[in-house]
Structures are given as C-alpha cells and as structure tokens.
Amino acid sequence: MTMTAELAAFGPAAVAGLGAVLVLLIDAIAPRGRGWQRWLGIAVLIGALVSVVWIPAAGWPTATLTQVLQSLAVVGAVVAVALMGREQYAAPGGPSVAVALVLATTAGAASVAASVDVVTLVVSLELATVPVVALVALRGTRGAGHAALSLLVTSLTSFALIVVGAALWVSATGTVALTAQAWQGIVGEDTRVALGVLAMLILLSGIGFKLSLMPFHAWTPQNYREADVGVVAVLVTTSKAAALAAVIAVLRPSMSSVLALPALTVGLAAVALTTMILGASVALRQDRALGLVAWSTIAQAGWVLLPLVALAEQGAQAAVAYLCVYAAATVALLAGVAERRGDGELSAYRGLIRRDPLTGGAMAFALLVLAGLPPGVVGLIAKIIALRPLTTTAHQALPIVAVLAVMAVALGIAVYLRWLVILVARPEDTPGSAAPRAWGPRIVLVAASVTLVVLSVAPQLLLGWVR
Amino acid sequence: MVLTAAVALPFLVGAVLLGLGDRVSAPVARAAAGVAVIASAGLVAAGWYLDAPERFSWIPELGIDWSLRLDGLNVAFVLLTAAVGILIVGHTAYEMPQGGAPASYLGAVLIAQAGALTAFLAGDALLFFVAFEIVLVPMWFVIRRFGDGRVPEVRDEASTRFVLYTAVGSTLMLVGILLLAVRAGSTDFDRLVGALPGQDAATVAIVLLLTVGLCVKIPVFPLHTWLPPAHTIAPTGGSVLLAAVLLKLGTYGVIRLPLASAPDAFAFISPWLALAGAFAVVWGGLICLAETDLKRLIAYSSVAHMGFVALAVASGSSLGVQAAIYTSVAHGIVSAFLFILVGGLKHRWGSADLTVSRPALREVSPALGFFLVLGMAAGMGLPGLAVFWGEFLTLYAAWSPGGGRSQVVFLACVVVAAIGAALGAAYTTRVLRAVWVGDAVRTKTGLPVRHDDASRTERALLGVLGLALVALGVAPGILLTATAGVGALLGGLP
Numbered sequence: 001m002t003m004t005a006e007l008a009a010f011g012p013a014a015v016a017g018l019g020a021v022l023v024l025l026i027d028a029i030a031p032r033g034r035g036w037q038r039w040l041g042i043a044v045l046i047g048a049l050v051s052v053v054w055i056p057a058a059g060w061p062t063a064t065l066t067q068v069l070q071s072l073a074v075v076g077a078v079v080a081v082a083l084m085g086r087e088q089y090a091a092p093g094g095p096s097v098a099v100a101l102v103l104a105t106t107a108g109a110a111s112v113a114a115s116v117d118v119v120t121l122v123v124s125l126e127l128a129t130v131p132v133v134a135l136v137a138l139r140g141t142r143g144a145g146h147a148a149l150s151l152l153v154t155s156l157t158s159f160a161l162i163v164v165g166a167a168l169w170v171s172a173t174g175t176v177a178l179t180a181q182a183w184q185g186i187v188g189e190d191t192r193v194a195l196g197v198l199a200m201l202i203l204l205s206g207i208g209f210k211l212s213l214m215p216f217h218a219w220t221p222q223n224y225r226e227a228d229v230g231v232v233a234v235l236v237t238t239s240k241a242a243a244l245a246a247v248i249a250v251l252r253p254s255m256s257s258v259l260a261l262p263a264l265t266v267g268l269a270a271v272a273l274t275t276m277i278l279g280a281s282v283a284l285r286q287d288r289a290l291g292l293v294a295w296s297t298i299a300q301a302g303w304v305l306l307p308l309v310a311l312a313e314q315g316a317q318a319a320v321a322y323l324c325v326y327a328a329a330t331v332a333l334l335a336g337v338a339e340r341r342g343d344g345e346l347s348a349y350r351g352l353i354r355r356d357p358l359t360g361g362a363m364a365f366a367l368l369v370l371a372g373l374p375p376g377v378v379g380l381i382a383k384i385i386a387l388r389p390l391t392t393t394a395h396q397a398l399p400i401v402a403v404l405a406v407m408a409v410a411l412g413i414a415v416y417l418r419w420l421v422i423l424v425a426r427p428e429d430t431p432g433s434a435a436p437r438a439w440g441p442r443i444v445l446v447a448a449s450v451t452l453v454v455l456s457v458a459p460q461l462l463l464g465w466v467r
Numbered sequence: 468m469v470l471t472a473a474v475a476l477p478f479l480v481g482a483v484l485l486g487l488g489d490r491v492s493a494p495v496a497r498a499a500a501g502v503a504v505i506a507s508a509g510l511v512a513a514g515w516y517l518d519a520p521e522r523f524s525w526i527p528e529l530g531i532d533w534s535l536r537l538d539g540l541n542v543a544f545v546l547l548t549a550a551v552g553i554l555i556v557g558h559t560a561y562e563m564p565q566g567g568a569p570a571s572y573l574g575a576v577l578i579a580q581a582g583a584l585t586a587f588l589a590g591d592a593l594l595f596f597v598a599f600e601i602v603l604v605p606m607w608f609v610i611r612r613f614g615d616g617r618v619p620e621v622r623d624e625a626s627t628r629f630v631l632y633t634a635v636g637s638t639l640m641l642v643g644i645l646l647l648a649v650r651a652g653s654t655d656f657d658r659l660v661g662a663l664p665g666q667d668a669a670t671v672a673i674v675l676l677l678t679v680g681l682c683v684k685i686p687v688f689p690l691h692t693w694l695p696p697a698h699t700i701a702p703t704g705g706s707v708l709l710a711a712v713l714l715k716l717g718t719y720g721v722i723r724l725p726l727a728s729a730p731d732a733f734a735f736i737s738p739w740l741a742l743a744g745a746f747a748v749v750w751g752g753l754i755c756l757a758e759t760d761l762k763r764l765i766a767y768s769s770v771a772h773m774g775f776v777a778l779a780v781a782s783g784s785s786l787g788v789q790a791a792i793y794t795s796v797a798h799g800i801v802s803a804f805l806f807i808l809v810g811g812l813k814h815r816w817g818s819a820d821l822t823v824s825r826p827a828l829r830e831v832s833p834a835l836g837f838f839l840v841l842g843m844a845a846g847m848g849l850p851g852l853a854v855f856w857g858e859f860l861t862l863y864a865a866w867s868p869g870g871g872r873s874q875v876v877f878l879a880c881v882v883v884a885a886i887g888a889a890l891g892a893a894y895t896t897r898v899l900r901a902v903w904v905g906d907a908v909r910t911k912t913g914l915p916v917r918h919d920d921a922s923r924t925e926r927a928l929l930g931v932l933g934l935a936l937v938a939l940g941v942a943p944g945i946l947l948t949a950t951a952g953v954g955a956l957l958g959g960l961p
Contacts, residue, residue, distance in 0.1 A: 354488070361486075373634075374582070374601040384529065384593070384641065391645040399646060403676070406638040410631045417630065421611065421623070426567075463528035 009063070009114035011051035012070045013124075016077075017107035019044030020100040027096035034095075041081045041099035048074045048110065065248065065320050066113045068466055069241045072324055073109035076237020077102050079331050079448075082440035083338050084230025091138040098135065105131040105234060109242035115249055117176040118166040118203075125162065128242040129155045129210065132234055136227045143226040150219045158206040158216065165203030172196040183253035196253075197263050203250045204268075210243035212301045214275040224294035229338040232290065236297065236334065237327045244304060244323050248316045255313050268309045269401045273408070276302025280411035284418065288344045289337050292419060293330060296370060299412060300326045303386055306405060310389035310398060318385040321466045325369065325382040328451050332366035335445035339438065346419060351427025362449040364423050369452050371416035372409065377456040383409065385463065470521050470535040473510035474585045477503045477552065481577030481605075489568035493559075496570035500556045500577055507584070508549035515542060520590065530654055531597075534590035539952040540722060543792050544587045544715050547799050551711045552580040554928055555704040558807060561924035562814055564613035564702035572613050575605040576704060583712045587719060592644045592654040595723070599637055599684075599716055603630055606705065606713065614700040615813075625696035632693035636683025640720065643676030647728060656723055661958040663729040674732040677725040678740065684717030687740065687777045688747035691770045698766035703810030706762070710769055710802035718773075718795045721780050722788055727957045730783070734871035737781040741865065744777030745880035745887070752890025756897065761812065761819035764898065765805045768846055771887060772798040772854070778884055779861040782877065783869030784961050785954030790864045792950050794857030797845075797939060801854055804932040805842045811835065811925055812902075821901045828903045832920035836903050838929045843898055845936045847891035853939035858888055869961050 023040055052070045080102050089095040108128030115121040133155065137148035166176075172195035173182040186192040209216035224232050254261055279299030286292040304326065307318035336359050340348065353360030368376030372383040387405065390398040455462050480503035484496055491499075520536035537545060555576055563569050582601030589595040611626035648654045650673070651662035663670045683690045694714075698706050725733045751771030758764040772794065779791035812828075812835070813819040828836040845852035848859075862885060868877040921929065939946060954960040 357486075368604065373604050374597065375578075375604070377597065380597060380600055381526065381529070383638075384596075384645070387642060388529070388645050391642065392649050399642065399672070402642045402645075403639065406635055406642065409638045410635045413630060413634050414627065417607070417627065424608070424612070460526050460528060463526060467528060 006114075006116070008054055009066055010111060011054060012048040012074060013107045013111035013114065015048040015051050016044060016074070016103045016110060019047070020103035020107065023096050023100045023103065027094075037095040037099040038081055041103060042078055044103060045074050045078050045081070045106065048106065064466065065316060066245070068320050068324065069113040069245045070110045072327060073106055073113065073238040073241040076233060076241065076327065076331070077106040079237060079444050080230045080233045082230075082444050083233050083335060085228050085338065088135075088139060088228040088230060091140055093138065098138070101131040101135050101138075102234060105129075105135075106238055109238045109245070112242040112249070113245035115245075116178055118169055118178060119176050121178070121246060121249055122159075122162055122166055125207070125210070125242065125246055126155075126159060128239065132231070132239060135231045135234065136223055139226070139228055139231075141226065147219070147223040147226040150222055154209050154216065154219045158209045161202055161206035165199050165201075165206055168195060168199035168202060172199055178249050178253055180253055180256040183256075197261055200250055200254065200264060201267055204247060207243055207246045207250065208271070210239060211247065211304065212275075212298045213271055213305060214278060214298070214302075217275070217279070217298045217301075220298055221291055221294040224290045224297070225288065225344075229290075229334050232293070233331055233334050236330045240301075240304075240323060240327060244319060247305070247308065248319070251308055251311060252316070254311050255316065261311065265309055265311065265395065265397070268305060269397075272302045272305040272309060273401065273404050274302070275299065275305065276405065276408040277411060280408055280415050283415040284411070287346055289333075289346055289349065289419075290344060292346065292415070293333055293337070296412075296415060297330065299408065299415070300330075300370070302408065303383075303405075306401075307386045307389040309401060310393045310395070312389055312393055314392065315389035317466045318389055321462055322382045322386050324462060324466075325378055325452075325455070328448050328455075329366040329369040329376075329379065332362050332445060332448035332452065333370075335441045335448060336363040336366075338441040339445070346422055349419070349422050350425050351423075353423050354427050359445060360423050362445050364420055365449060365452060367416040367420050367423070369456075371413045373413065375456065376452065378452060378459050378462070381459040381463075468521065469510050469514040469517060469519070470537070470588055471533070473507045473514060473549075474535070474581050474588065476510070476581075477507045477577040477584070478581035481574040481581060483574070484570040484577065485574030488571050491568070491570040493563055493569035496573050497556060497559055500573040501553075503577060504549070504552035504556050504580070507581075508553060511545055511549045511584070515546075522590070525594070529593060530648070531593045532591050532655070534594065534655070535585070535588040536590045537588065538956055539950050540788075540792075540956055541587045541719065542949055543796050543946060544719050545584065547715070547796055548580060548583050548587060548712045551707060551799065551803060552577070554803060554807070554932070555580075555707055557924065557928055558704055558707070561922050561928075562703065562810065564615075564704065566613040572609065572702075572704075575608045576708060579605040579609070579708060580712070583716060586716055590656050592648065592656060592659065592724065595656075595720065596637065596641055596644055599640075599720070600634075602713055602716070603633055606709065609705040609708075610697055610701045613702045613705065615702060621696075622700055625700040628693045629697040632683050632690070636680045636690070638680070639676050640680030640724070643673050643680060644724070646673045646676070647724070651728065656727070659724075659728040660956070661728070661730065664731055666731050666735050670729050670732040671735055674725040674729045674736060678721060678733070678736060681717045681720040681724070682740070682743075682777070684720070685714060685773050685777060686717065686770070687743050687773065688750055688770065689743070691747070691773070694770060695763055695766040698769070698806075699760060699763045703806055706806040706810070707803045710806060711799035714769070714773060715795045715799060718776050718780065718791055722791065722957070726780060726783065726788070730958065730960070731871060734783055734869065737783055737868075738873055738876040741778050741781035741868075741877055741880045744774040744781060745883040747771060747774030747777065748884045748887030749890065750774075752887045752894060755894035756890065759821045761809050761821055761898065761902070762806075763819075764821070764894070765802065765809055765846075768891070768894070769798065769802055771891070772802075772846075774887070775858055775861045775884065778865050778880055779857075781868075781872075782861075782865045783872060784864055784867070785957070786860065787864035787869065788953045788957065788960065789947060789950045790857060790860035792953070793860055793943070793946055794854070796946060797853035797857040797936075800932055800935050800939070801842065801845050804838075804929060804936065805846060807925065807928055807932070808835065808838050808842055811921070815919060821898070825902070834921040834926065838921065838933065839903055840899065841933050841936070843895040845940070847895040848888055851937070851940045853936045855940060856943040
C-alpha cells in the first residue's frame, strides 16, 4: 500500500467533512439565506462521489470494496437530504445544521471505509455515529428524544467495548494495523492468537450495534419509528456502510490466514442466524410500516453478516453486494413511506398499487427484492451470493449454517408478502386522501426502483463492480 | 434466439397485461394472451425442429449462463407446458375467475408459464433455480386473488402455505446446487452428468438436500400438505397450471440434478424415496375414498399419481426415468382434464361437495357425464388410456431397479403401489356413483335442475385433452420414442 493511495482513500471523507464546515460557515456569514443548504449539500456529496473514483485501484487489494462502500455512504446521504421532511429542516439550527450533520456522518462513514488501523477506525466510527444521534434528537418530539437517548447509550457502551477490543488487538499483535501481516506475525503463538480472536470478537460486538445485530439491536425499532424518514435513510445506507466497512476491516486480517478460527466462525454464525430468524419473526408481528422496516433491517443485517462467517475475501464481497441490494430496496420503501407522511399503519397502504401505481408498484418490487423472489431477481441473486461463500470453503460446519438459513428465507418471505398482500388488495371504497406530491421522495423512489429493475435484468453490473 | 423468444414473449405480454390491470377489457386481454401462448408454442416447436441450443453469458461472476436447449429429457415437459398455456387462456372463454381484473389474471398466468418454460428449457442449474422461483409470486397472486374460497383467510392460508413450502424446498435445493457446483466445478447440466461419483457422506448430503428440496414441489409424501389446499382454492386455470406444469418442475429437477449428477449417492437414498412414493399411492387412494369435496379429491389423487412418479425416479434405470416422464405427462393431461371438468361442475353446482344429492349427471348433462367417466377412468389407470402406461411402466421399472438398489425394498414397493392403484378403481366408482349414476327419483321430483350441458369451450378443451389421453393410451410409442435417449443423456443408465 502506498502513502498516496492511503491518502486518496480519505479524499471522500475530507470533501464531505469540509463541506459540512462550509455549510456552517456560510450560515454564520449569511444567516438569512434559505433553501440553498440542500443544494450545497448535494453538490458537496457529488464532489465526494467524484473523489471516490479517484482512489487508485491498483496496488491496493481492498480498494474496490472501499470504493463501493464509500459510494453507498455518499449516495445514501444524497437520499437522506432529499427525503428529510419539513419538520427536520425546521428543527433548531435550521436546514444548515441538518445538512451539516448529514455531511459529517458521511465523512465518518467514508473514513471508516478507508481505515486500515484500529485508531482511525475507532475515531471514524464515532464521527459516523454521533451526528446521527443529533439528527434524531433534533426532531424535538418526546419519542425522538427517547430514541436518541437509547441510540446514544448504546453507542457509548459500544464505544467502550471497541476501545477495549482495540487495546487487546494492540497487545496481541503489537501493532495498530488491521492487516494480514499483523496477523501473520502472531500465527504459531497460541496465547497471542487467542488474544487476537478475543480482540476481534470484542471489536465486533462493539460494531454490531451499528449493523443492528442481535443482541445489540434494541435501539433500531425505536429510532426507525421516531426519527424523520430521511434520518432513517441515513441509518439504512450511510450508517450501515460504515458498520459493514468496520466489520470487514476487523475480520480482514484473518481472511488471508490459513488458520481455522472455530471460535470466530461459530460466534459469527450464531449471531447471524439468531439475528435473521428472530428479526424476521418479530417483523411478522409489526403493524406499522416503519416498525416492519426496522425489524426487516435487523433480519437483513443477519444476511449481511452471513457470508462473512466464511472468513474469506469472497464473503466480504458478497456482504457488500448484499448490503447494496438491501439498501436500494429499503430506500425505495422509505421513499414510499415518505410520500405518505403520517400514515404509519400498514393498513393505510391498502390498495396503493391501484390508487397510485407508481408508488405502489415501486414498493411492491422493493418488497419482492427484499423477500428474494423474482421478479425481484436481484434479491434472489443476493441470497445466492450470500449463501455461496458458505459452500465454497472447506469448513465442514458451514453448509449446516446455510441449511439453517433456509428457515430465515421462509420467514422473510412471509414478512414481505404480508405487506405485499395489503398493497395489492382492493382499495376500500372511501376515496383515500391523495398524498401531497413531494419531489424529493418521488425522485428517490424512481431512482431506487430503476436501479433495482436494471440490476434484476443485469445483476452482473453490481457483482462485477464489487469483485 | 427462437427459444429465448418463446420464453420472452409470454413474459413480456404477461408483464404488460399485469401492469395495465383493469384498463384492458377481458376480450382484448384474452386475445393478447392467446396470441402470446400460441406464438410461444409455435416458437417452441420451431426450436425443436431447429435443434439449436442457445447460450449467452448472463452473470459471469456466478458462472450463470442464459442457456436454453431441448433434449430427450425436457422436450415432453416443454411441449406440455406450451400446450397447457393455450388451454388455460382458452378456458377463460368459458369462465373468467372473479376477484380482479381479467388482464391481471391472464398476466400472472402468462408470467408463471414463461417461468416454467424457462425452467424446463434451462441448461444451467442456477438458471433452473431462478426460473423455478419466477413461478412462485404469480402463482401466489393467482391463488390469493382469484381463488374461490369465500373467506379471504382461507385463500390467504392456502396461498401463503404454497409459497412458504415451495420456497423452503427451493432454497434447500439452492444450497444443494451451490455445494454441487463447488465440487463439480460447473453448473452446466451437461457437465454435471455423473460429476459426483461415489457414496461418501458429503455427496449423500448434497443429494439429500437436492432431493428433499425438490420433493416438496413434486410433492412426495409427507411433504405434500401444501398441495390439497392450493388445488382446492385456486381457480380452475390455476389448478390446471399447478397440476399439469408446476408439479412437473419437481420431477424434472430430480431427474436433472441428483439422479444425473450423483447416481451412486442417489441410489443410496432411493429406497427411501421409493417407500415414500409407494406409501403416497396408498395414502392418496385412501383419502380419496373418504374425501367429500370433488376438487380436493382430485388433488389427493394427484398425490397418489406423484407417488408413482417418485417410485419411477427412485428405480433409477433408463426405463424408470422414461416411466417418470410418461406418468408426469399423463398426469398433466388427466389433471388438466379433470380440473377443467370439475371446475365447470363446481361453477354449475356452486360447490363441489359430494354429499349433496344432485340430479344424475348422466341424465342432466350427458356430455359432461361422458367426460367425467372418461376422466375418472383415465385417472384410475384403465388400460387404453394414458395413465395406464405410466403406472405399468413404473411398476415394471421398479421390479428390476437400477444398480446398487435393494431388490427386496423395491419389490415391496411394487406390491404396495399396485394395491394402491386398485384403490383408484374404488374411488372412481365412488365418484361416479355419487355424481354420474345419481339418484334417479330425485331428478324427477322437481329439484331446481338446470339442464346446461358442456359449453362449446368445454367441449373443445375436454375433447382435445380426451383425444390426447386416448392417443397416449393406444400408442405409447409416441412419447417413448421421444424419450428413448434419456439413458445416454444421463450418462449411460442401465
């Protein structure tokens, strides 16, 4: 790895971070201006996206996944800016603070994706998390306050865990670097390997909350219900990209190792299976749209983790591809929810596909992708690539994990079909109030759906990029 | 490109019809769907004539090629699927299912048919899996939306059960395919033939995953419990599609995947499959003796027929595979015939309850009565009609099973299945006595009898299917010649 490559990898983070400062500066100089914050924010994010492309791909094996995750974080931030509602922009501090916080969390996420040592990782993770807490809290409602508090407490506890894990990592390997070389240095010394595995497990438990893995998931439903839909979009995309980047960074040293790590494998598999099965089971009982999205997120987090259980580079690629598909589909759902502000009950979507074919159709397609059923082919391909690493490694127990995951597939289908039934049902006779047309959600909805449809026809576009 | 067009046409027309929904009138939708299915069948026939496999790179990352071709194993299934598509669209001229826009119904049926065609034509195991899954949602929609349960919860339960059972089965199959692909180094069906020799634990586990997954779809006892509610609730066209096409995906999959790729390991588990099949024949027959809903009775007779298919596949010889294909095609025709007939009766009667006394069909509607006798006779395996040869060949093949199989178990299965086949005669007479012979006195006592005999559509559809039953019953050589090469295709089966 060259120094320039490492610096270039932090380019997107720097652009987003400077953009946040710029937004606050302009606001301080000209506090009267209105409406420019969104556009400046989007311009900054486009700049960040351009700088992602500049990361030299050669000479750095992890560059592609870094690029994909940074792109996901940046695009997710654009979605968030477009989806955030009037209330969120009218919160204390006004639109400037809202946009600046989104840019700050993007900077943190992009920085996590570029980290290759524990120190940068810890700092970047905090930068990615704290602005989200603020975004939730700023909404000002009582529920949002509670949700923000719960998120804050979880993230502080996790921070403590991560610091302990980082310290253990340093004492085990004698370096802060999260690289294969660091791991190679201790292979053969049993105590240090055990300590290293312990460090990984503690680091992962600290990061797990951000990916909504059980048992660190409790904040998720609360925040999804109480926060603004745009902020939920941040949690679904930017925040998840940061979390997955961190998980991969922690696991990467062990990926090139020939050493079998049963403790790590079994631990990850247990968490992945519990999360996907319990998440889907609880999602079955949800009656509110965002409650269902929240528990579906938890279940899908298990699927994101599943391929990583194989502790192989192919698993990391599969996890990233899976996350992209999940994020695109969930963003489409959130855009549909944002169009119908205030209608939280699932029953409010009754017959939507007839009343509003565009929104209803897009949401139906997104649900099929999440369920992994054609015509949402890309969702099915995502399931295939998530299961594949479990079958390609020599580890005997992994195919059993794959068979257990089959249960989760059925549960997931039941969850999403429940909402789909409501969408395609005959609308009630009372003419539903036409939802006010907001441009932001509508553009996001169309863009996300087009992405999903294109990827369903040509999944290679995503898979070839992630490789 | 011919086969690709044969698949793409019904898919695209179906998607358009589904998208337009109630903005299209029933005749226009029917005309569009009719053109699509007929053109698709023509393209399939052209593809058979041209005999040119098609292959494009689709997802190189996973090694999935868009590869379609026709050979001795799938040609019967492909032609059956194409023909059933025409029948279902034609049947809407007699009865359009209630519950939503006609275009939505026809659109969903076309997409399901396109998915099934793709699955049968696929030359790649993962493409087969993806196509297998395409069928799920449209079929779920047809049962959920157009099913004839008066209570929505009943439709909901039947359709959800269908999707969940099938999805669990197909995902187990997916895990099996992925493991198979890793060890064989390919997902191409041609290269999978005989790819995993031997009976080591890992190979047996893979074969078990594939077989159990596909047995949900066939369905093989005791994984059949999704079938009766789905068949009973689905509209006539949906039941026909389910019985004549979708169940065959399971049979075809078992032949293509575990039997072809790991013959030794399949031989290891096949006694269990044979036992399940033989048991299903008796079980289905016994339930048919007691079942009071005619549509449900036909569904359970499907379970019995599929027991024969399982026994035939399990026997693992070249003749066994031919018998499985023969029984599948014959069952496809018989079940389409009976579901169209019973759907019509249910439409006239308001229910399909056998305990309600009704005027004798023989007196009231002689044409329907004749068709009922023909259909039930064919279903029980009367010589001279198609099913007979399927059952006969199955028992014959199981009498001398392929290599590595216990002779004793298979002989026992033959005896049990033969007894089960005799039950077919018993429930056939039961149905005919209840419906066809009927109570002549009551007919004269002024019950509200509507003397509506078979409509022109019904006569045409049942006539064609009846001719096919007789043709395959009199000249089994038609299908046996077409499938003669299966032994060689499967790597030289005995």
